[in-house]
Amino acid sequence: MRMRYRRTALAGVATLALVLAGCGGDDDDDVAQATPGAGATTGSGTEGMATSLGAGEGQLNLVAWAGYVEDGSTDPKVDWVSDFEKKTGCKVNVTLGNTSDEMVTLMKSGKYDGVSASGDASLRLIGAGDVAPVNTDLIPNYKDIFDGLKNKPHNTVDGVNYGIPHGRGANLLMFNTEKVKPAPDSWSVVWDTSSPYKGKITAYDSPIYIADAALYLKATQPDLGITNVYELDDKQFTAAVDLLKKQRGIIGEYWSDYTKEIDAFAKGNSVAGTTWQVIANVLKADKAPIKAILPKEGSTGWSDTWMLSSKAKNPNCMYMWMDHIASPKANAAATEYFGEAPSNPKACNFTADKKHCDVYHATDEAYFDQVAYWTTPVRDCGDDRGEVCKDYSEWVKAWTEIKG
Incomplete structure (x- = not known):
């Protein structure tokens, strides 16, 4: 399950982690053009997209990962919400989503104006018409977002944009430098x-880890013809699952709680496996003999997107929030607190740790060109193969069989 844990201490490094939710899909998960949202804006345009904005409605109801919407109540020093509220008059109310599956369910209720959706949720929200197209011309800070985060399969469909990137990170290979030689x-x-x-x-304990097997096979068995690790036909999927079943025999433990991986590496119970930069930072701060790298085959990774509900009652406030969270200072505060690369390069000038963007490779597009961002697997392969790829419900079923 993907779950975001509240950090217990900053100590110069991020200690908040993310875990991808293992959640099933069905025919409704297939990517389709989102139904234009009623009341999405003060004006309507192509695809139900806003053409202009009015005054804020006075409040904003969000579904978000823990650590993404901080108003100082967790830590008085951590607050990028209060200034937004004062400036816009939009009182922010946040409901934490513990998993992507939970977020999808909450957004279907129509009670929320927006969500910080991960790649395994965004396409489901778009396909079901639960989120509306976003007019990025109405979001001044969007122009500064890294090009590498714009118009991606998890936030854009048929050239229509459905959200504003929040941050990004890679799934790395970590190993014990004293044991692994x-x-x-x-x-x-x-x-x-x-x-x-x-x-x-x-x-990593999640069905989306099947993509990691596919990524390795893409590099080592080119005859399989894998081009996108989230678009796997029967032959490709079977090969990935078979590889994971073989790997099961050498696995000491699967992890989804970042504290368990930290403990396992600190005690020497684990010596190699998938990690995040934030976890490596914690271990290094504790003088553990570890190193985390982006392997030569590349890696999987994530990029979360702020999305507007198609049933938003406070769409103007949501547009204002999307612009705010993409602004340099707010983006710096949010992504540094969480432990990921910001989406706005100007944010690098406002992080407390002046090395933050270097550590998280924020401005290194060549680095992120090697990262396959989590994307909801759907039946449509996205090419001339048609609807023969395995959707996420089949990934979930396979993952259960892999783990036994």
């Missing part, structure tokens, strides 16, 4: 069934 540069260290580290390999 020579130092690996490939994911092969976690897939080799004859590995000398058998029983001390760790892997």
Whole structure:
């Protein structure tokens, strides 16, 4: 399950983590043009998109990951909401979504104006018509967002934009530098069934981890023809599942709680496996002998998107929020607190840790070109194969079988 945990201490590094929700899909999950949202704006345009905005409605109801909407109540020093409220008159109310599946359900209720959707939820929301197209011309700070985060499959459909990027990160390979020698540069260290580290390999506990197997196969078995690790036909999917079933024999434990991975590496129970930069930072701060790298095959990763409900009662306030969270200071505060790269390059001038953007490779597009952002698997392969790819419900079923 993907769950965001409240950080217990800053200590110069982020200690908040994210875990992708294992949630099923059905025919409704297929990507389709979102139904234009009634009341989405003070004016209407193509695809129900706003053409102009009016005054704020006085409040804003959000569904968000923990750590994405902080008003100082968690930590008086952590607040990028109060200034927004004073400036716009929009009182922010936030409901925390513990998983992507929960967020999708909450958004279907029509009670919320917007959501910070991850890639495994965004396409479902678009396809079901639960979110409306977004006119980025009405969001001044959008122009500064990294080009590498715009017009991506998880936030744009048929050239129509459905949200504003929040931040991004990569799933890295972490290893114990004292135990794993020579130092690996490939994911092969976690897939080799004859590995000398058998029983001390760790892997991410989620159906979306099937994409990691597909990514490795894409690099090592080109004859499978994998081009997109989230668009797998029967042959490709079967190969990925078979690889994961073989890997099961060398796995010590799967993890979804970041504290468990920290503990496992600190005690030496795990010596190699998937991680996030924020986890590596925590371990390094504690002098653990670890290193985290982006392997030569690349990696999977995430980019969350702020999306506007098609039933928003406070659409003007939501547009104002999307512009605010994309602004340099707010984006810097939110992504540094959470532990990820900001979506606005200007945010790098406002982080408390002046090395934050370097640590998270914020401005390194060549780095993120190697990252396949989490995207909801759907039946439509996105090419001339048609609707023969495995959707997320089949990923969930397979993951259950893999783990036994």
